[in-house]
Structure formats: structure tokens, C-alpha cells
Amino acid sequence: MAERSSEGRIVFDGVSKTFTTQKKVATAALRDVRLEIEPGTIFGVIGYSGAGKSTLIRMVNGIERPTSGRVLVDGIDVGALRGAKLRTAQKRTGMIFQQFNLLDTVRVRDNVAMPLRLDGVGVAAARARAEEVLDFVGLGAKAGSFAGELSGGQKQRVGIARALVRNPRILLSDEATSALDPTTTAQIIQLLRDINAEYGTTILVVTHEMDVIKDLASEVAVMADGAIVEQGSVLDTFLHPRSPITRDFVTTVVPQGLPDRVVDHLGGDGLWRLLLVDDEVTQPLVSDLITRFGVEVNLLHADMTEIQDHTVGQMIVKVTGPAAQVLEARAYLQERVVHVEEVQA
């Protein structure tokens, strides 16, 4: 687990942002966002395009300013800073991007050394530090290459090295894996987890991919139309999604329910979806139901996934038999698994 540092806390205190277009039409990008991100956590923000998550993440390093409210980074109101003071604050965070945003005209080591060069560090010292960070991200051998010669995953590693070169307490990830294939995405996610574990860096991740949240974040906020609609631990959110949009996102990782045709056909009582966590998944539930309650159990679907070092299983069963027995079976299940619900079409 990450060693806790006292630095790297991000607080959104009633943040709103309104953009005014050239035709004087005001659109709200953020509405009264309140979030507290503890130092050393990996915090995910998920939402569809246009939900305001990019605006949100850009406020942490002052690229965007709130129209009202405050964004506090270790107690400093970033939105109120200007000029040199803002630039000093920006140096406490690192940011990585979907399109990597590397310079094509300088070598990898100079891309990574750039933030230090901006700070006035000499070429030799900056390059030495850059190569150290490149080794950490597993790209030491590519220090002398140009970005154009690298694969997408390698480019993102360079981006990460550049973001880390100043030892920031906060790393901002703006859809950093959205342009990468699944295998490369998994590698980048592992690297980000390693960074968090090794340095206790707070990582704020903005994405539209629930898989990324599942594998990377410990806390999640779901955004829609500039507002946070749901927030909580990732495991809890997967087990008990409250809003429809969160359900939609959870469904992309844990497919819920059955084809409508099957539900219509089986309909009525006894069609249940069970969620099981950790040891619960090893119980012989189906045979228990059959032997103890004399009901028929038809197993329609079962799957399992890892969320935040927890095993999460899902089963959909159709239980038939005398009404009393079915009720007893349900009570039995409710004692033994984390969640039981009726499947509706």
C-alpha cells in the first residue's frame, strides 16, 4: 500500500465553471463540484465526453480557473494564483495526456528533462535525472530516440517520466490510456500503481473507461453534465451503483442481466442476480438451495472479476418451487452473499 504523505491533498470546494461562447451563450461545464482527495490515493473520475471531467482535472494545475468556488491543492487556492506564483504551483503537479503531447524535435531524454530545464537546471544534471526516471518507467534504453520512433505505450511512458521528473506530489492523468490498446493499457495502469506505491503520489485519473477505474482507482466519482452524481469506494460503487449512469458504466465491466428475450421468457419471481465478494464466491450455493429447500435452480449466468484486490462474482439464477420455499431460499441467499436483486427486463 502507498506510504501516506501529508502532501498531495486536493479539495474541490463548491467549484463551478461557466464557459461563454462568442455568441454570449453560457454553458455550465462544472456545477458545484465538491470532492476531497486524500494524499496518496488514486482517485478516478469517470464520465462520458462533455461531462466536464477534463475541465475538472485542469483546475488542479490552474490551466482552467473556476468561475466560482475554490480548488485547494495542499491548502493553496490554485485558481486565485497568477503569473509566477501560478507557475510555481504548477511545478508541484505532473500531468499526462491522451495524445502524450511530446516534442517531436528533441530526443526522449530532452523531452523528459524539459521541466527541469525550465527551472534553470543545467543540461547535464537535467539529463542525468531524466535518464534516472526513464529507467524507472522501463525506457532507459530509448533515451536517445525521438518520439516518432516509439510505440504509443512507450510514448506514454515518456510522458509519465516527464511528469515525474520533478518528483511531484500529484499526478494528473487525462485519459492517458484512451489511445492505447488493452495490453498496453494494462501495462500503463500497472506503472501508475507502482508509482503510487513507491512514492505515495496522489493520482487523479480522468477517464471514460470503467475498466481503468476498476484496475487503478480506489475511489471514484461519476460525473454527468458537470456535476458529481455519485461518489464512493470503487468496490462499493461496483456492488451498489445508485444512479442509472453509474449502472451503465458498471455494466461495461460486469455485464448485468440477461438478454431481454430470456428475461421475458423466464420472468416473474425467482429470477435473481447475486453479487458475491471474496470468500462468498467459493460457497456451494446452488447445491445448498437444492438440498436445503427442495427448489429447482437454473444457473443462467456466472462471472468473476478482480476489483481493488477483491474478487467479485456475479450469478444469475432462476429458482422455482413452492412459494414458501422460494422465499426461504432467498432469505438464505441474502445472509450469504453481499447483494441479491430481482432481474427486471
Added chain:
Amino acid sequence: MSGDKWTLITPEMFFKALGETLQMLGVSLVLGSILGVLIGATLALTRAGGVLENKPISLGLAVVVNLIRSLPFIILLVAILPFTRLIAGTSIGVWAAIVPLTVMIAPYIGRLVENSLLEVPRGVVEAARAMGASPWQIFWRFMLPEARGSLILAVTIASVGLLDATAMAGTVGAGGIGDLAISYGYQRYDTFAMILTVITLIVLVQGIQLLGTVIARRFRRR
């Protein structure tokens, strides 16, 4: 070709004219490029959404640039004669041509430089801002290096346009290859002079273009 029958021009005349053309081209290109980069950078940085957004400067400069660029060079040449006399101390000769050539080419290069700088991906500028780069650092360490291949091509295009304009410099007695073509090839029906100057101009343009393309390719890493 000492010129009693088939041509009026001498090798000395030709090389003198070539020298004048190259001098006008070289000096006004260097001066115009310096001014042009300043103009282009100012336009790119102060425009709406730029890192030094400034509406009055951006608009004012754009008006001046468009104003100069809307004048045909021959008109500009005579219209700014008093200014030329002030700067060059004379209104005749090569230096009197260099002033209007520079005034003509600087806004042109400025627009090309602006375009080159705007071609730098927004993401690169955003990354620069995210790492706390000052506006000057964003320009000097991010935009300029990323745009350099495109900038070389812009200067190449400008050079060819400049060579075109030097042909009119004869109007203020600056000589040059173009003047040779007009006063001998055209006005004195010297066909040899005409062919020679045309070939020289073609070779010059091809040479400039080739040089520019080669340098730009070396600078471009994509």
C-alpha cells in the same frame, strides 16, 4: 560576348547585376525574417486563446500587416520613398531597394510564421502550460523548435517572392538581374540578355527551393 553585334551586355554587367540581386535578396531576407518572426510570434501569441492573449495588439498588428500586404510592391516602393530616404539616407540604389523589400516581405513572413506556429499541436502548448512554462518559454522551447521545419519552408517561399520583387528594384536604380532583363532584354530587343536573365532567375528559384526543402527535411522529425 563583348557586344557589338549579337548582344549589348558584358560579363561584368551580368555579374554586377547578379551581385545586386543577391545583395538585395540576402539583406532584405535576413532583416525581413527577423521582423517577420517577431510579427508572426506576436500574432500567434496574442490571438484569442493564445498564451499572451491581447486583443488590441493582435487586432492592431493584423490591420497593419493586411494594409502593407494589400499594396502591390511597385506601389509600396514609390509610396514609402520618404521613409526609405529616412532609413537608408538615399532614395536611389541597392540600399534604397532593400528598405521597401524588407517592409514588403516582413508582414508576409509574419503571416507564414504565424501559420507555422499555429500548426504546433495545442496539446504541446497545453503540456508546456501544465509544467509551468512562462509564455516566453512556451514560445522559445516548445513552439519554435516544433515549428522550425515549417518555418524554414516559410522562409523559402518568402525568398522566391522576394526574388520576384527585386525585379522591380530597377525603378529606384538598384539594378539587379530583373533590371537587366527589362532595360536590355525588353527595351533594347536583346534576345540573348533576355534568355540569360530568364535562365538565371529560374536557376536561382530552383536553388532556393531545393536548399529550403533539404534544410526543412533535416529539421523535421516526425
